[in-house]
Amino acid sequence: MKKHNFSAGPCILPQEVFEKASQAVLDFNDSGLSILEISHRSDAFVSVIEEARSLVLELLGLQNKGYQALFLHGGASMQFLMVAYNLLQKKAAYTNTGTWSSKAIKEAKMFGEVAEVASSKDKNFNYIPKDYQIPEGIDYFHCTSNNTIYGTQMKSFPKTTAPLVCDMSSDILSRTLDFSQFDLIYAGAQKNMGPAGVTVAIVKEDILGKVERQIPSMMDYKVHIDKDSMFNTPSVFAIYTSLLNLRWLKNKGGISGIEAQNDAKAKLLYTEIDRNPLFKGFAEKEDRSTMNPTFNLTEGTDKASFDKLWKEANINGINGHRSVGGYRASMYNALPLESVQTLVDVMQHFEKIS
Template identity: 75%
Template sequence: MKKHNFSAGPCILPQEVLQQASEAVLNFNNDDLSLIEISHRSKPFVAVMEKARNLVLELLNLENKGYQVLFLQGGASMQFLMTAYNLLDKKAAYLNTGTWASNAIKEAKMFGEVVEVASSKDQNFNYIPKNYSIPSDADYFHSTSNNTIFGTQLKEFPEFEGVNVCDMSSDIFSRMLDFSKFDLIYAGAQKNMGPAGATLVVIKEDILGKVEREIPSILNYQTHIGKESMFNTPPVFAVYVSMLTLEWLKNLGGIPFIEKVNEKKAALLYAEIDRNPLFKGIVAKEDRSTMNATFALVDENMTSVFDGLWKSAGINGLNGHRSVGGYRASMYNALPLYSVQVLVDVMQELERNV
């Protein structure tokens, strides 16, 4: 029996996607060749890449709006660098809501002035800053939509008439947004879309080519756009599984459908955290993430008993990040509501045994 996988990443994937992917590794397209041994220039894989890119635009409702889709490598960490390399001319504005935002700021400082418009570091990133202003002359504004480690999520994005950049690594395709308000979106596939190894970049082409510096080919978005995301050998397996996952999501009813499912999962778990006297939430209620719920035991002496219960129930990946402690339940798109109910049942069992 498959475990209830609350791992923060690599993420849980749909069972049917795993089945299709495993078959393709053995025999792709009935060609008696493995997916991972065919040429990335072959027609079968070019078709995979094309379909994956088109599905991204379709699901985000960005078709025919001047956006390009890239599947790159290096994770979101590479995008911290590439974003600034390609867009930062003089000054950029960043909202600091966690570890990954802090890392993005660090990389950007190598290319120009960085204005940290607000930060929640003063309380270990347990809330989302509000009522801050963004310099109108900033080359771009960078935010992180969901903070995997700390369990916070931006519910509203600030109005900024300039270039908007967003790291959506851990909640991409999970909720309805007006994605056309963003000029560049990037996301590591391993949080909500596929296996580790691919990084999704969705970029409005007209924001490029405005910095004076010379950009190395491999780090230049225009290079990858010109080669239709095939400048160098792409992560074939990761792109293929991402395509399957996007197809799975489309067939379910797309983002509008999965958003409702995700809201039900989060509501179920947070209701138990707030009701059960043995547990407490870690972050501000209004900023709670739908994807990553962080919570802790009121009495840490009960840790070994609770850990034994959830592990016996077939639950995986519930331990919190070392910088936060407690527990973290990551409820990505493919996690069924039933798995959340199992966790809630375990929490209630602990309460009965006190």
């Protein structure tokens, strides 16, 4: 029986994507070859990566606006380094809203001065800082849109004359935004877009070429743009599966279509968290993530009994990160509302028997 998968990543994908990807492993497009063995230089795969890159821009509304979509290696963790390599000449500004932004700051400090303009570390990252000042004369401003571990999400983004860089690993393609306000967006695919093994970077070309240092070829966005994401052998299967997921999302009405479903899921779960006396939300209400609700049991509540109930209900992946404890129910695009209802039913049953 298929489980209700609330895993934070690698995440749930649509059933039709699993089915089409598995068929391609056996026989890709009736070619007599598996997707795992076709040449990345073949016309068949070139058409896959070209469509995937084009669909990313189409779904974000960034076609013909000077952006390039790249499929790269190394996850968002490599992007922490790559962003600074390409953009940081003297000074950059960062907000620190959790584990991943802390790691991004650490990498950037290797290349220049980093101003940490705001942090929510004082309350274990359970809120998004606001009303901070972004200094003038910086090379770029970096933020993290959604914090998977702590369950917080930026609802708006600051105005800045510097290039705006955003790590959207855990909420990309999940909500409507004016994506043209960003100059560089990056995301590991495994949170909401595809399988582990590939990273997407959406880069506005005119922000590149400003640093004086030599950039190694594998770290240089311009090299990857010039080579159409084919500078080295790409992650063929991961990109193909991401393409299937992008097609699925387009057929669902694009980002605006899936956003309505994501909002409904979040409302259902957060309403129960706030109503049920046995649970308490971790993140500040105004900063709650649509993708990664985090919550704890109230003091004195029997954790073992609750854990037994949700496991018996075929629920997977809701244990909280060790930094927060409690529970985390990641509700990415492909998670059906029925799975959230199952979790809510368990929470309500737990209340009745406690």
